[in-house]
Amino acid sequence: MCILEFKPEWSLDILNEETGETVKDVISEEVLSFSVATVERGELRSSQVRSQGSAMVATSYAVGEAYSVMLWAVEDDQQRVRVVAASTPPTLPPDFPEELAPQVEQALADYGCTAGLPPEGDR
Numbered sequence: 765m766c767i768l769e770f771k772p773e774w775s776l777d778i779l780n781e782e783t784g785e786t787v788k789d790v791i792s793e794e795v796l797s798f799s800v801a802t803v804e805r806g807e808l809r810s811s812q813v814r815s816q817g818s819a820m821v822a823t824s825y826a827v828g829e830a831y832s833v834m835l836w837a838v839e840d841d842q843q844r845v846r847v848v849a850a851s852t853p854p855t856l857p858p859d860f861p862e863e864l865a866p867q868v869e870q871a872l873a874d875y876g877c878t879a880g881l882p883p884e885g886d887r
Contacts, residue, residue, distance in 0.1 A: 765802075766877035767810050768868065769848070771795040772859060796864060798871040813838040813848075 773794040777786050801810035808815040821835045834850045856868075 765800070765808070766872065766875050767797075767799045767801050767812060768871070769795055769797045769812065770857070770860060770864075772857075772861075796867070798875060800875050808836070808838070811841070813840055815839075 771792070771794065773790060774792045775788050775790045778789050779786050797812045799810035799812040801808045801813070803809070815836050815838055822832065823835065824832050835847055836850075837845055837847055839845050
């Protein structure tokens with residue numbers, strides 16, 4: 765299973781009232797990582813993430829059109845646990861930066877993933 769993890773940068777622009785300058789305060793960095801996972805004893809394992817126990821839940825959401833989502837707890841390589849969502853079929857978020865599309869296409873090809881990015885108008 766090919767794993768593409770993306771989390772946009774989360775930051776705030778802070779105005780220094782004395783100087784009039786605006787500075788960016790980065791709360792969390794952008795994450796873009798690729799790995800190939802296997803299933804071992806019912807848990808997902810890759811070089812970047814691994815699932816936590818059997819903490820997986822399948823559900824569906826309806827935002828306009830209904831779609832299936834798998835929620836699961838994962839632990840990253842720094843042993844931080846978080847909940848992630850995987851959509852079916854896999855899609856990129858609407859705010860996915862276009863400048864990262866070539867990097868994603870190359871990584872999918874490098875890892876031998878068969879599905880590519882959706883057409884540009886569908887991202």
